Amino acid sequence: MSETPLPVIPMLDLARQYATVGDAISRAVADVCAGGRFILGREVTELERAVEAETTTPAAVGCASGTDALWLAMAACGIGPGDAVLTTPFSFFATVSSILRAGARPVLADIDPASYNLCPAATADALAANPDVRAVMPVHLYGQCADWDALAPLAQRHDLLLIEDAAQAFGATWRGVPAGALGHAAAFSFYPTKNLSAWGDAGLSTFRDPAHGERARALRAHGMRQRYFHDEVGWNSRLDTVQAAVLLVKLKYVQQWNEDRARVAALYTSLLTEAGLVGTVADGGIVLPTADPRGTHVWHQYVIRTPRRDDLRAHLASQNIGSEVYYPVPLHLQAALQHLGYREGDFPESERAAREVLALPIYPELRPDEQERVVAAIVAFLNG
Ligand SMILES: *Cc1c(COP(=O)(O)O)cnc(C)c1O
Secondary structure, eight states: OOOOOOOOBOSOOHHHHHHHHHHHHHHHHHHHHHHTOOBSOHHHHHHHHHHHHHHTOSEEEEESOHHHHHHHHHHHTTOOTTOEEEEOSSSOTHHHHHHHHTTOEEEEOOBOTTTOSBOHHHHHHHHHHOTTEEEEEOBOGGGOOOOHHHHHHHHHHTTOEEEEEOTTOTTOEETTEETTSSSSEEEEEOOTTSSSOOSSOOEEEEESSHHHHHHHHHHTBTTEEETTEESSOOOBOOOBHHHHHHHHHHHTTHHHHHHHHHHHHHHHHHHHHHTTOBOOTTTTOBBOOOOOTTEEOOOSOEEEEOTTHHHHHHHHHHTTBOOBOSOSSOGGGSGGGGGGOOOTTSSHHHHHHHHHEEEEOOOTTOOHHHHHHHHHHHHHHHHO
């Protein structure tokens, strides 16, 4: 006797989003194709104006990826060789590689275990030990802003630039200020898995100082302000018009989608709490994600922690339920970054998080019955 296989609950299902906005986007893309302006066309400018309005910033500059947007943010603010930039080891690789790409030296500080974001006290210690730091680059991990109440005065005291890695946080706020407008510059990624996503690679930087925005506009196109006259060496990191057209359509929905994500997160929290699974890592229970009341979390990811993470992940997979580990190796332990000189034990909270975190499926279209199945599978595993 063969059982019917359980339906798959994937980690992310972009087909469901396509079913709602696909036609409108296809028409917008067809317009771009008919017009033939594939690079930096009208839609790129429209997107930049629309993002300036959304983020309340004076300058938004589209580019080829979130990684490039980080580089562009730093380069346009004048960060380069001889400078150090402080950030977190608990992030995607691009957070640190973009600092190297800008020619600067990455300095790391550990995270706060509740928010997974840069710990202000650890940041203060690292600043005292590294006087060449010129900028701090907090990451708004999983869609929640880093503690700006603590980081902003710290940066001001040391006369540092603040560059936001807002790749996971389009629409998030801190005390009502949108991500993108908190620092001197910020970077967004529109990689397909992000909460605002393109149909391919795309990114965007925002700036507090319009002059930095102008410089970024030149840097993304070979340092060119006037055609074929190069003031400085930039790079080719232009934003495709097709991607801008996709993003312009999705921009109208992103606030609703972020609210839907928050509803999904709230249901996970109540189901896991009702199931009696919430505890501490020490007692083998599950630790739920926290949302700082000073900000709005956009729930790019819903991340629990448990000491039996890998076994739980395998159990979910056996039930056709997707999950993911963001991120299994903290950046200071990555093979490519050994030259930074850090060792295992240097950032214990990041190392512990890398062993314990597990992201559950979350997207605006995820249904309550699917969430119930995810939680039932976690219950079965923990009680089994
Ligand atoms: C996705 C991501 C990036 C890089 O963005 P890409 O568009 O993939 O280049 C950088 N930082 C963080 C935190 C990210 O999640």
